[in-house]
Amino acid sequence: xxxxxxxxxxxxxxxxxxxxxxxxxxxxxxxxxxxxxxxxxxxxxxxxxxxxxxxxxxxxxxxxxxxxxxxxxxxxxxxxxxxxxxxxxxxxxxxxxxxxxxxxxxxxxxxxxxxxxxxxxxxxxxxxxxxxxxxxxxxxxxxxxxxxxxxxxxxxxxxxxxxxxxxxxxxxxxxxxxxxxxxxxxxxxxxxxxxxxxxxxxxxxxxxxxxxxxxxxxxxxxxxxxxxxxxxxxxxxxxxxxxxxxxxxxxxxxxxxxxxxxxxxxxxxxxxxxxxxxxxxxxxxx
Amino acid sequence: xxxxxxxxxxxxxxxxxxxxxxxxxxxxxxxxxxxxxxxxxxxxxxxxxxxxxxxxxxxxxxxxxxxxxxxxxxxxxxxxxxxxxxxxxxxxxxxxxxxxxxxxxxxxxxxxxxxxxxxxxxxxxxxxxxxxxxxxxxxxxxxxxxxxxxxxxxxxxxx
Numbered sequence: 001x002x003x004x005x006x007x008x009x010x011x012x013x014x015x016x017x018x019x020x021x022x023x024x025x026x027x028x029x030x031x032x033x034x035x036x037x038x039x040x041x042x043x044x045x046x047x048x049x050x051x052x053x054x055x056x057x058x059x060x061x062x063x064x065x066x067x068x069x070x071x072x073x074x075x076x077x078x079x080x081x082x083x084x085x086x087x088x089x090x091x092x093x094x095x096x097x098x099x100x101x102x103x104x105x106x107x108x109x110x111x112x113x114x115x116x117x118x119x120x121x122x123x124x125x126x127x128x129x130x131x132x133x134x135x136x137x138x139x140x141x142x143x144x145x146x147x148x149x150x151x152x153x154x155x156x157x158x159x160x161x162x163x164x165x166x167x168x169x170x171x172x173x174x175x176x177x178x179x180x181x182x183x184x185x186x187x188x189x190x191x192x193x194x195x196x197x198x199x200x201x202x203x204x205x206x207x208x209x210x211x212x213x214x215x216x217x218x219x220x221x222x223x224x225x226x227x228x229x230x231x232x233x234x235x236x237x238x239x240x241x242x243x244x245x246x247x248x249x250x251x252x253x254x255x256x257x258x259x260x261x262x263x264x265x266x267x268x269x270x271x272x273x274x275x276x277x278x279x280x281x282x283x284x285x286x
Numbered sequence: 287x288x289x290x291x292x293x294x295x296x297x298x299x300x301x302x303x304x305x306x307x308x309x310x311x312x313x314x315x316x317x318x319x320x321x322x323x324x325x326x327x328x329x330x331x332x333x334x335x336x337x338x339x340x341x342x343x344x345x346x347x348x349x350x351x352x353x354x355x356x357x358x359x360x361x362x363x364x365x366x367x368x369x370x371x372x373x374x375x376x377x378x379x380x381x382x383x384x385x386x387x388x389x390x391x392x393x394x395x396x397x398x399x400x401x402x403x404x405x406x407x408x409x410x411x412x413x414x415x416x417x418x419x420x421x422x423x424x425x426x427x428x429x430x431x432x433x434x435x436x437x438x439x440x441x442x443x444x445x
Contacts, residue, residue: 004332004333005333007333007334008333008334008337008367008370011333011334011337011338012337012363012364012366012367015337015338015340015341015359015363016360016363016364018341018356018359019341019344019356019357019359019360019363020356020360021356022355022356022359023354023355023356023357023360023402023406024406026354026355026356031355031356034355035349035355038345038346038348038349039349042297042300042349120308121304121307121308121350122307122308122311122314123307123347123350123351124307124311124314124315124316124318124416124420125318125347125350125351125358125416126350126351126352126353127314127413127416128413129351129352129353130351130352132350170352172352176352177353177409177410178352178407178409197410198409198410198413199413261314
């Protein structure tokens, strides 16, 4: 009995010590290695679970889809021809836009090229913090890639890639408490910092006092923020708080442009980061 | 052989948790199967193994989350140790006591995790919805998971 008691105490001390090490020194090599080791050990259960679950769930729908596909195929063939003409016109406009932007030296705007990914897991313990998508290093996903979502034809910023594995990645949502995005209003000459709060709302901080900001105004990613492409809708102002006596800026509640927790698919933007950020990326990889 | 069985049981619990939270969570709320498994393992298994189960189940949740890595591991290790102390004085084999234990320990572990997170990372991860709903869901689930774990112990000598 005493031996068992000693064993229990030693084991408890051992595991508490390990946990404390991981908690207190999260950025050390040992903690990072432990994290990566755990992630890769549990990786098959996540990857194969999502893969086969998707097929099993969709079996009845797939039969119906085959019948619909043939009809859609005919209609789409006609539509493609129409769109090809539109694309040619759009390419010319895009080329002109790039040329003018480059000549004016205004921005580093980029076309949003990337890959579609399916959301394969959301953890209720971290509902507003992160989710997993089914695209990873194999699909060319890079660290800090921008993740956008679509809802009823609207696009909105969802977050950025936080961790990458071979076949899936973890996305840090903009609603996560550690997340922040530099935003601006269309046509306004000020910026604010949209910070996640671990709830469905964002907190917009550092809006200069006296800025023309009203409820319903839409914030988009700012060219001042290097991490995200500019112009992506972040959210709409829901409530503006008056300036407190001890602050020299005003704050606002912002509802994300899309319902992030209802996303089933997302679009991961692939782009080359500016040179200054690319250096940091490389350092992080090492 | 038993070690392989334990690893399989661990992975199976993880897969079921993963599947449930992906497909069956209602308005973002779902019972925490990993918690119920850690609780059941702590009741059934011998102390050292119960602590190991608690630690590794915690690591699994830490891996899925984006906050402090190691916080759940510490929480569940302490929970397993607490149960080891408790089960010498209380009967935790009956379903009713498991319901009460799961309800209480969910609240305590959530608050402990919250405290850790606020202290070490200044992050407030507590969602009121989860805090209000999860203890009830976990309390309902705990006897079911315990039953399956007890069967695993009896038939395959796991845990």
